[in-house]
Amino acid sequence: MKVKEVAELVGISVRTLHHYDSIGLLSPEKTTDAGYRIYSEQDLETLQQILFFKELGFPLKKIKEIIESPSFDREEALALHRQMLMDKREQLDQMISTIDKTIKHMKGETQMSNQERFKGFDFSHNPYEQEARELWGDKAVNDSNTKIEKMSKSEQKALGEKFDEIYKELAAIRHLAPDSEAAQKGIKVWFDYLNEIGHYSLDAFKGLGQMYVDDERFTKNIDQYGEGLAVFMRDAMAVFADQNK
Known part of the structure; x- marks a missing residue:
């Protein structure tokens, strides 16, 4: 099947399939002399597997690691x-x-x-926690988790409301240059608040900003406050980290 046929069959865009190919997640077995991608039955099975993982919130980088593992079954x-x-x-x-x-x-x-x-709400599992541990080590994550677990329900609610407030304020200035005075003032509020509930070094803060863009789940959640906010925060956080070392 050609790429357009696969896109129509699955209900995804041709651009998405091209992206999967470009990052080595799903490269068709064959191409025609004219350069058209030809997807085999095995390719379709792999695509199904990818979409199952994606539906369950796995980032593309992690999906690639899983399906390329020799132990993958x-x-x-x-x-x-x-x-x-x-x-x-x-x-x-x-x-x-x-x-x-x-x-x-x-x-x-x-x-x-x-x-x-509140029956049915479950905040006990953080889907980003393992990635955070891998990037920044256990201590920062454990410290944050311990502090949050000790909070009362009202304190946890206030925490969520503060997060929401900061995101909205940053969304309002996302059109500014990341190194502008207003952008850096706003991103410092985010850095300071994160360090009230954990211990984030400047490198960890910069790494967190990068994850906002690399991890589709972060990007989707953050960009609910304004399209392009995740990219703006990443860039502003990188500038802040570099300027304050």
Whole structure:
């Protein structure tokens, strides 16, 4: 199958397939004399595997490492995908139920306890934690986790609200040059606040900014506040780290 045919079959863009090829994640086995990519049955199986991992939040870099590992077993991976999706479905079912109960509660049709309001939410697992440990070591992550775990529910809520506030303020100035006075003042607020809940060196801070762009999950979440915010923060954080060493 040619690249356009595969894109239409799967429902992804030709550009995405070209990107997978350029980073060595999925390079078709054959090309025609005219230079057209030809995808084999094996290529389609690999693409399916990639998309399963991507749906479950794995970054492309990590997916490449997994499927290129000599110990990778496709059947075992599919079994893992299935279990993870089952767990995800169970959580989503709980959250849908919580929404239904909340609507009935708002209409006065039923009473809802505070515990029921938050059934289905799960913040115990941080999908970025392993990457953070690999980049910056265990100490910074452990210190942050320990501090957050000791917070009360209201303190954790305030933490989230502060994060939200800082992101919104940075989004408002993302059109400025990363090395401008306003950008550096704003990014210092982010650096100082991160160090209130952990211990981030300037190098760790710069590495975190790079992850905002390298990891699609970070980019997607951050850019909800404004398109291009992740790139702006990366650049501003790099300038801040370099200027303050």
